Amino acid sequence: MILDVGAVAAGGACVARADDGRVVFVRHALPGERVRVEVTGETKHFLRADAVEVLEPSPDRVTPPCPYAGPGLCGGCDWQHVDLPVQRVLKGQLVEEQLRRVAKVERSVEVEAVPGDVDGLRWRTRVQLAVDASGRAGLRKHRSHELQHVDLCLIATKDVEEVGAERLPWPGAASVEVAADGEQRVVTVTGRHARLPDVQAGVVVEGRALRAPHGLRHTVLGRSYEVAAGGFWQVHPGAAEALAQAVLDGLDPQPGESAVDLYAGVGLFGALLGERGLSVLAVEGDARACADAARNTADLPDVRIRTAPVDAAGVRRIGSPDLVVLDPPRAGAGIETTRALAALRPRAMAYVSCDPGSFARDLRVLLDAGWSLVSLRVFDLYPLTVHVELVGILTPPAGR
Numbered sequence: 001m002i003l004d005v006g007a008v009a010a011g012g013a014c015v016a017r018a019d020d021g022r023v024v025f026v027r028h029a030l031p032g033e034r035v036r037v038e039v040t041g042e043t044k045h046f047l048r049a050d051a052v053e054v055l056e057p058s059p060d061r062v063t064p065p066c067p068y069a070g071p072g073l074c075g076g077c078d079w080q081h082v083d084l085p086v087q088r089v090l091k092g093q094l095v096e097e098q099l100r101r102v103a104k105v106e107r108s109v110e111v112e113a114v115p116g117d118v119d120g121l122r123w124r125t126r127v128q129l130a131v132d133a134s135g136r137a138g139l140r141k142h143r144s145h146e147l148q149h150v151d152l153c154l155i156a157t158k159d160v161e162e163v164g165a166e167r168l169p170w171p172g173a174a175s176v177e178v179a180a181d182g183e184q185r186v187v188t189v190t191g192r193h194a195r196l197p198d199v200q201a202g203v204v205v206e207g208r209a210l211r212a213p214h215g216l217r218h219t220v221l222g223r224s225y226e227v228a229a230g231g232f233w234q235v236h237p238g239a240a241e242a243l244a245q246a247v248l249d250g251l252d253p254q255p256g257e258s259a260v261d262l263y264a265g266v267g268l269f270g271a272l273l274g275e276r277g278l279s280v281l282a283v284e285g286d287a288r289a290c291a292d293a294a295r296n297t298a299d300l301p302d303v304r305i306r307t308a309p310v311d312a313a314g315v316r317r318i319g320s321p322d323l324v325v326l327d328p329p330r331a332g333a334g335i336e337t338t339r340a341l342a343a344l345r346p347r348a349m350a351y352v353s354c355d356p357g358s359f360a361r362d363l364r365v366l367l368d369a370g371w372s373l374v375s376l377r378v379f380d381l382y383p384l385t386v387h388v389e390l391v392g393i394l395t396p397p398a399g400r
């Protein structure tokens, strides 16, 4: 089919119309282009397709820097073919659309680059590779279990690439994760019968530490954090600091105040609030992350770590903190938990989100309960992909 493609949709594909009236989501295209497409999937209501030939290119199109980006190849990046500043404009439009459609909020959004990002390349401090039956590692193709074998990944940092995991054999392994920060490197392997190549890195197999280091150490706003291999930490080297600064600027924490840090991970936000003289309750569901959080806040007696799920019942028990930070996974806090949060009366709340859709849904719950969205910052933590990170600052209805 030859199609004229329109606006970008959530997920990064552009919307077009097939002759039979069905919507077509076209990957590897840009708004305004005429492209020849190959259909890659279909339902009764829509088609998925790849632009395999560009007949009328957009002025915003660039040659993908990565040789593995393109129809049928690596599924890791969505927008290798889009000029970097234009990626940010498109991401802003996608966030605006979610806010308009789901939260019923009209707001113009500017997507900010994080400090240190020059060309959108070499930012992944952690890369997950899948391993096939022959022991070759690779990256997954888009919406597929098939692997794209690569010699290098251009969005991985130089430190990650120096481990060379893509080029090594991993017989018996199911997956390999490489995380690196400067000289510290850790490889985390799953697969009980994995035979390992010689790597210049710490090694953890099926949760067993075989060679040190068994985790990484990161510094944010002058504070040091330990993260065990395989544990959650922001992937872009500039991300944790950009988010932490946005949360601190937005909340303006004062010594003597109390705060809760929900979905606390290894204590990124809780520790910084504790350092500023607040008493903090950090709640996190993963026991290993809590162990790291306890170590990372050991010098702060007023920071308590609670290993527990964040849910509506738990939120109802947290009392009346002055400040709330929440940083849930992609699914967001959810309607019930957000209703419980809406009933709290803190001075302010910071909602950190990696998914504009779930953020907009939860935002609507807070707005319906009389809360105000005071500010919204959106960061480009994942260049060349469609993803962004949001930091919303909210205040409860007056009369607390």
Ligand SMILES: C[S@@+](CC[C@H](N)C(=O)[O-])C[C@H]1O[C@@H](n2cnc3c(N)ncnc32)[C@H](O)[C@@H]1O
Binding pocket: 232, 233, 234, 263, 264, 265, 266, 267, 268, 269, 283, 284, 285, 286, 289, 308, 309, 310, 311, 327, 328, 329
């Ligand atoms: C996006 S990470 C944020 C971590 C931390 N705030 C940071 O910036 O490094 C989300 C965290 O929520 C935790 N988590 C996911 N679902 C949870 C739940 N229902 N209850 C508690 N923690 C949960 C995960 O283990 C993960 O550490």
